[in-house]
Amino acid sequence: MITEIQEGKALSPVVKHVTQEKINLYAEASGDFNPIHIDESFAAKTPLGGTIAHGMLNLAYVSEMMTSAFGQSWLSGGKLRAKFKEPARPGDTLTINGKIDCVEQKDDVSYANCIFECCNQKGETIVTGETIIKLLGDKE
């Protein structure tokens, strides 16, 4: 867990390797069997040129970073807004970085506003977004 909630503080990054096997497992777990994720021959014929990871798989990695940093405050009082910029593909190594952008007080409750980015090994941005975490302990 993050010990100092202060502006500019970096969150511990999460690094994940995307494989077709992981994508297939995610399809099984989520019930999302869209062929663009799991059918390599179908996906090869599309403008995407191959299979891509589910956007929600990428967001799961973001949520892991937020859970490590904020624990229960994230799980029961987190908000997230994300834009998917580029697809993540099998073979990609994704690094999710985030930092506390600002800390706000509203009605005696503190909120940490964070920004995050998920990039692949080529430095391409896959997902960007922001989160707001209601910090437990202030008025709970």
Add this chain to the structure above:
Amino acid sequence: MSVETVSYEELIPGYKFPPATYELSSSLVSKYLDAVDSAGDGFVPPLAITACAIAAMTGSLSLPSDAIVIHASQELEFFKLVPIGATIECHIGVAQKITRSKMGMLILEFEVLDKSKDKVQSGKATIALPT
């Protein structure tokens, strides 16, 4: 059991997909944690709940087999920890439908409730697909 499906063309703003109920068993959560390569922390990961909500929609939406559905953006808000073994109810509906030349865009809103009907999560997903 057959699931009633609706086609993309039939969707209109205000349309509500049939609510879906999921039991978040330890085996379901383990499967999810394996897929996302995470150790977990004793609670249901909130994104596993989101995945159920989205599955509630995709299970009822009939799309051409060659349709490429692209997830463009996602908003989420978490309200409550969900213990493993809990049962949740997912409600999802169409907030907006935008069609531009060869592209369609759906903005879907969802809400997830627990057994006591307390809101545990809500969100908004934007998906794009060729029309």
